[in-house]
Amino acid sequence: MEEAPSPSEAPSTFTDGIVSQARLLPEQPAVILPDRLATYDMIAQGILRVEERLRAVNLPPGEVVCVALASPIRHLILVAALFRLGVPSVSGETAESVIALRLPVRTYFQDAGGALTPGLNRILVDESWFAGPRLAANAARGFAREDDLCRIEVTSGSTGAPKAVSTTVAGFQQRLAAQITAESLGVRGRVLVLPRISGGLGFRVAARVLSTGGTIVCAESAREALQMTAAYRVDAIVASVQQARDLIREQRRAPIPCPSLGALLVTGALPTRALLNEARAWLCSRTIVHYGATETGPIASTPADLLMEEEGATGFPLPGATIEVVDAEDRLAPSETVGLVRVRTLAMGEPYPPRPKDEHPSLRGGSFYPGDRGRLTKEGMLILEGRASEIINTGGVKRAPELIEELVLRHPNVAEAAAFGAVGADGIEEVNLAVVTRAAIAEKALINWCAARGLEVARVFAVESLPRTQMGKIRRDEVKRSLIG
Known part of the structure; x- marks a missing residue:
């Protein structure tokens, strides 16, 4: 022994x-x-x-x-x-x-x-x-x-079944170091962490803050988070896109002054420019977009004011992270060419338990394929179009569901929305919506409202709630299966 x-x-x-x-x-x-x-x-x-x-x-x-x-x-x-x-x-x-x-x-x-x-x-x-x-x-x-297994993290499962990813002692420390770099734009001191500590990101942020002498603040709701930010003079908030949307909604409903707040880090999904503008106006002018994954740890972190020129702008890679765009044959695509995104970091995880490579196809060849479609600018900025499996192609017009949902959420009676594609009677993919409403609204009325704003919608389903991951991501596959099979 x-x-x-x-x-x-x-x-x-x-x-x-x-x-x-x-x-x-x-x-x-x-x-x-x-x-x-x-x-x-x-x-x-x-x-x-x-x-x-x-x-x-x-x-x-x-x-x-x-x-x-x-x-x-x-x-x-x-x-x-x-x-x-x-x-x-x-x-x-x-x-x-x-x-x-x-x-x-x-x-x-x-x-x-x-x-x-x-x-x-x-x-x-x-x-x-x-x-x-x-x-x-x-x-x-x-x-x-340092190569001993120390931590297992579970993916959110937003695009399929959750998977477990292992990290070594050295890998976990590397993730914390990358987290420090990702948060160096102002996420320090007293940090309110809305992602749960039992999740990968929430735990890493907590470990990073505590290892450097900061203070973690935890809240169960957006209203409670704002109250605690004001009461305890919180310096920064870490939130998923959905949690940031909830914070904005609460601030608009009943504002709470938070003068100590110096940074808001938004993560977990593709934030739209409309959301980032609202976050900067209602929560914190220094809003930072964080792009990462359970399999890799932090990948990119960039202030929102550098991302406003183009929808889908996500950020520049952190030191030690490599972002590439490849074609269907896994060949590197030229700058400004749309393809599949793949990434590598110094803290890559491994499937747990160890298994044949074909059982975890997103981790192969030393790289992680998050399932995102996007392109790299000549300056190295990553521009995302959305997840390849979720992009809705309506007669050659490709739309990210997040952008559709952002528009639909502007309707005063829509509280939550999920967009997904389904093939119609003519064999062409159509936009479908699942909505949680604040007040009754006829399907035809919402379809007409969307059409007046340039969005053609085939069907609208009223639902009581939307299935979400721990980070607030909509489980669109589950929504689609439950409504149309």
Whole structure:
């Protein structure tokens, strides 16, 4: 059996920054929730206490465990303790969401009161795990090598079934370094993180902020986020496109002054120019567009004011990231030529568990193919048209569903909208809409309203809600299947 590394040999991880900050500024706020606050000292003590409980569990070395705790504070503490013990982990909103992926995971840490399943090792975590006498800080045993598996992240599944992607210790640290670069335009200090901590981006942002001595602020809704931004003098907000839209809607409905807000980072989908203009007007003039993926980590990050000349402008690659556009035969396309986007970063993930390449076709040849169509300008700016599988081709006119939805959302009675293509009776693809309405509106009236604005719509379906991923992306395939098969 291989001996555990000595503390001096173990690779450094984000937990070292937390412990160091707890020594230097123990009363510095680390995590702020609507109903509580945890200082760095409280977080560090929680990590040490949970470490003791985990040692008693006697987890098999190198075996991935699942963390499914609802509290962001407890979730962060438990994952940090696992890092310090050299145990790889995967996060989930619930244990069931991870079980459904059929990963080789046998041990699940979940909140007390959760259901138990025969054949699975479910460990209930309650308040006693985090309480107890004060403990002296000790050196972390950690992972043995930088190429050890340390973290599993789950993709959103917006274009299919969610997939699991593995990251090594070195890869995770590289992702945090890229996150720092991506956020260098102002996302620092007190950062309100709307993506959940149990998701890949939310956890990485939290780990980055805590490893550098900042403060994480968490909120459950757009209204709560604005209130906490004002009350706690938040410096920056990280939000998905849908979360940014919700923030704008709330500010327009009942404005809350947020003079401390210095940056808004928007991520998770293609933001339209209309959305970016509204974000700059109603939330923060320094709005930053972030392009990344679970498989790669951060890819591009660019201020919105550099992206306003052309719809679909997404940004310039970060240092260490390569963006290319290829044709159907995977050959590099010339500048300004539309094709499929492929990317590489210094922190590429791998399918988990390891599997034949044809089972994860978006990860091949050392590159990631996100399924986006776009082009590169001569200056290297990425211009996206949308996802190849979702672009609606109406008689040769290609439209990104996000742009259609942005127009439809201008109707005062439309609260949510999803656009998708379906072949009509004449064999030509047509635009279809699924809408959540604020007040009743006739299908023909909405079709005529769209036509007056240059958008031909074949059918409108009124629905109670739209299926979304954790980041707020619409599951358009699911919408289409449920409505027309």
